[in-house]
Structure formats: C-alpha cells, structure tokens
Amino acid sequence: MRKTDQVAPGDQTVQVDLDSDPHAAAEARQATRDVLSRWRLTALIDTVVLAVSELVTNALRHGRPPIGLTLRRRGQNLRVDVHDADPREPARDGATSLADAESGRGMEIVAALADEVGVEQVPDDGKVVFASFPTP
16 A cells, blocks of 8 residues: 655545455455545544545445555545446445345445546546545
C-alpha cells in the first residue's frame, strides 16, 4: 500500500495504491480511518469505511488490478473513488432478488449509505466506482 497526499486550494486528496491481495480491503479501511481522522471528519468514519470496504472488495473480487483508492474532500463534499483496470460496471442487484444470497449486495449497501454513487469509465484504463458523502 502506498499513500500520496495532495493539497490544492479548497481541495484535499489522498490516493492509496492497494495490493491485490486479501489484505487490501483492511488496508483501505485503515487508510480511510486515518485520513478522515486527520481531516476531522470523525462523524463520517463508520459510514465511509463501510462503503470503502464494499467498493474495494468488489474491485478485488470482480475487477482487475491495479486497484486504487482516492479520498477527496472539496467544500462540503467527500468523494471516494475506487479504480480498477476492468471496464465492466459493477452489478446492482436489488436486495429482494438476493434474499437468500450470501453476497451480491455491496453496491446496494453503498447506494444506501451515500448521497451519490456512480461509475466513470477511464479510457484504456478501466473504471472508477465512486460514492459521495456530505461533510458536516
């Protein structure tokens, strides 16, 4: 895992390059806790850490390395980006169709937690799945 901090006027950004191994989700959760604590956004930690965990796990299971996490604070908004090299969009199955399934609810969980969720294609480099949250 490698973290890169960037600061622009009115913008705080941290990028985390994640290894493609079983520890990546735990590393992403810890990095998120650390960054949100440093940014004094402790009220958002539990919610954002859960969303990050779901997004990174989804990228590990269904995407393609390399996988990266970006946390960006602009004004009253916190945006979480998870990049992977696979251009296929994640599935968003309704929880009712998955009532007996042991997995498959990650994107629905993220959508329930965040103000906005989406996917942006990165030409010749996969996709970014994002979630945004209002900051206090």
